[in-house]
Amino acid sequence: MNNIIKLEKVNQVFRTEEVETRALNEIGLEVKEGEFLAIMGPSGCGKSTLLNIIGLLDTPESGKYVFDGNDTQYLKEKGKTELRKGNIGFVFQDFNLIDELTVFENVEMPLIYLGISSSERKAKVMKTLERMKISHRRGHFPAQLSGGQQQRVAIARAVVADPKLLLADEPTGNLDSKNGQQVMELLTELNKQGTTVVMVTHSQRDADYAHRVIHLNDGEVSQEMVQRTIGSLLM
Structure with missing residues (x-):
């Protein structure tokens, strides 16, 4: 399998007038497709700093980041935006849904940005909502949904364009145990279908769904554990 993510000696420093904080120190990381x-x-x-760099939302102070064969080191913001569109989906702890839009309209948004026709958008949105088992709520607004349902919609929005990479930042952080488990099962199913998933979590229970776990401490990789082989879960 090819690497979809490769970071070499990545450093990130945040500065104010009085303080300099080193958030990442010489990070090296490879993530394979699937x-x-x-x-x-x-x-x-x-x-989260590392996740933002992987998602092309932030630029490291130094080091090299190759995403899907593209060296991002010298890309300007427009180039990063183009590379991100359709290739990377994001799921956040607080759902980030637009209150004024229905479930259908929230999920449709990425496809509008990609310039996909109305008929194709409708088919893709409905298929994705059915995959997430939330199609029956397509006409509802976020405030009319439970937390678990909102996160299903957020995941649907993240994957409706069939991205190669799905980034999840504490995706179960605002959910109870039952809904959290259902969300993790959805992420696992998406991964089995071929989507690469990188997830930030405080929960060991959530981390147990992953093939591999890395532990960060003071901006450095302090521990890495391979839990299961990729091939065994994709069969």
Whole structure:
């Protein structure tokens, strides 16, 4: 399997007038196509910073990042946006749905940005909502949904364009145990169907769904554990 993510000696520093904080220190990381990687560590260790760099939302201070064969080191913001569109989906702890839009309209948004025709958008949205078992709520607004249902919609929006990479930042953080388990099962199913998943989590229970877990501490990889082989879960 080819690497979809490769980071070499990645550093990230945040500065104010008085303080310099090193968020990531010499990070090296490779993620293969079809892998499910969990990133763990205490608050402030650099997990979300690393996820933002992987998602092309932020640029490292130094080091090299290759995404899907593309060296992103010298890409300007427009180039990163183009590479991100349709290739990377995002799922967040707080769902980030637009309150004024229905379930259908929230999920449809990425396809509008990609310039996909109305008829094709409708077919893709409905297929994705059915995969997420939330199609019966397509005309409802986020405030009319439970937390678990909102996260299903958020996942549907993230994967409706069939991205190669799905990034999840604490996807069960606002959910109870039952809904959290259902969300993790959805992510696992998407991964089995070929989507590469990188997830930040505080939960060991959630991390147990991943093929591999890395632990960050003070911006460095302090521990790595392979839990299951990728091939055995994709069969």
